[in-house]
Amino acid sequence: MDRGGNPRVVVVGAGFGGLWAVRTLAKKPCDVMVIDRNNYHTFLALLYQVAAAELEAEDIAYPVRSIFRNLSTVDFTLAHARRIDVEKRVVETDNQVFPYDYLVLATGSVSHSFGIQGVEAHAFFLKTLEEGVALKNHIICCFERAARQTDKSGDAGVLTFVIVGGGATGVEYAGALSELIHGPMVNDYRNIDFRSVRIILLEGTDSLVGGMPPSIRSYTAERLGKMGVEVRLHTKVVEVTPESVILDGDETISTRTVVWTAGVRGEPLASLSGILAGSDGRVPVLPTLQIPAHPEIYVV
């Protein structure tokens, strides 16, 4: 789009950060190109409900093009940004190169395994729509598998669900999973002994939802306990295998389901492009969100 000398602004990421920037930029004299690897915006705050079969995927995915339909200076391209050439001022993607005068990097975060063995290979994550749907399908498959076993003592781990990380996402998912299992599942799988189902929430520190006031932290643990969730504090995972999770102190829990909600790191696009970033992928910015070395780049 060339509207006669207007600055070209490229926004990478149509999450909450990118959309908010576009909302403001659409009122300014500039041409905006939004790039996202998906052509939908994911309302991440409700992702745990998709993974617990409370919502359908399409309930939290909004077509980006329809969001921008009435914004005449805003265009969209479905592409995965691979690298930014900060000297040439271009964004290189898997299908096209986009020159910019100003760049807004709003690529969000990715799950962080902290290098713990087996997490990347065997754990489930809860950061994208695909991951939410995959987790839901896996949970249902576990119940199907348990329902068809003739020897019910054969595979206890199949109905043990371990969530690692007692922050907001882990807590929300543990609660939603309990509602799913002790609600609709009880009616649908009448030959399963639901007393054998375990939902275990592991947290490395001394409380759930750290950062919240103490009364909320203790209420959260108490409430989850009443919902049948086993909350284990001061518990660190050292390895995840296809059939177990191994804890610090050598305890092994048999499970086919480890949901990793233990932390996030910055999406690696900035660090892959030579932009200064910390070990957790976060980019240091000025209060204006500009990068000191490249004030034409803003990072959300």
Ligand SMILES: Cc1cc2nc3c(=O)[nH]c(=O)nc-3n(C[C@H](O)[C@H](O)[C@H](O)COP(=O)(O)OP(=O)(O)OC[C@H]3O[C@@H](n4cnc5c(N)ncnc54)[C@H](O)[C@@H]3O)c2cc1C
């Ligand atoms: C399960 C869950 C529940 C949450 N609940 C809440 C809540 O209740 N309240 C709350 O305030 N926050 C909640 N959050 C946090 C909130 O979702 C995030 O803070 C918010 O999404 C961050 O917005 P963002 O725009 O920075 O990143 P994102 O929303 O992650 O958007 C990043 C966008 O960039 C795109 N992208 C990334 N890399 C590339 C690339 N290389 N090329 C092209 N496109 C790319 C992605 O596809 C995505 O569309 C929750 C998060 C999760 C995971």
